[in-house]
Amino acid sequence: MSLTLHGVPLSPFVRKVRIVLAEKALPYEINMVVPYVTPQEYSQINPLRKIPALEDGETIICDSAVICDYLEHKKPTTALYPDNPTDRAQALWLEKYADYELAPDSTFKVFFQHIVCPTLKKPSDPAIIQDAVNNLIPPHLDYLENQLNGQQWFVNNTFSIADIAIACQLINLQHAGYPLDGQRWPGLYQHLQQLTQRDSVADMHSAEQQMVEKVKSRFSIGDLPL
Ligand SMILES: N[C@@H](CCC(=O)N[C@@H](CS)C(=O)NCC(=O)O)C(=O)O
Structure with missing residues (x-):
């Protein structure tokens, strides 16, 4: 099986697929397709011109959730979706929520305005970032903290696609410099620490952090305008 993943590592949806590939020990190549400036011919891979897309021989699959489900069926170990219908529904709900x-x-x-806009030579809007940080994001974190309910992992305390999908979005906030308050959301804070320390994630995560530092320095990106 020769797999090619189209996209860039700093996309949370690409990261989700990469973690699933790593958990399942599936080798792949990454074809750097930069979102928002995709070449015209990329429409033949994904008509929406979004990343990620996965090529498996003749088969092309678009959308991270569809790709991860495909990989789960292609290589069921390590299982990342619960068997039990109730737990499976909860995992899919949390993935969709993320x-x-x-x-x-x-x-x-936050990530788009603060990190992506400068790379696209577009002005970023601090008001959008402030509204997101102060008003829009905290209710999501409250909800997720509640769902975690003191457990290590979201669904039946077993690592699943729900943990990967949620952490992948929180990692983009972290890359943008968002201070996830460990006093206010201790469960989520701990969850993110534990996920980024997994064997399937740790090296990828530190490579991403270095990438972000390079982008910040190249485009003179400072702290979040909070
Ligand atoms: N639901 C999609 C979302 C993919 C997505 O929005 N990717 C972004 C990059 S993070 C993208 O390609 N945006 C380009 C665009 O919207 O034109 C998935 O899970 O794969």
């Missing part, structure tokens, strides 16, 4: 509720306020507001 991708479609948390991402719009974290990655697409």
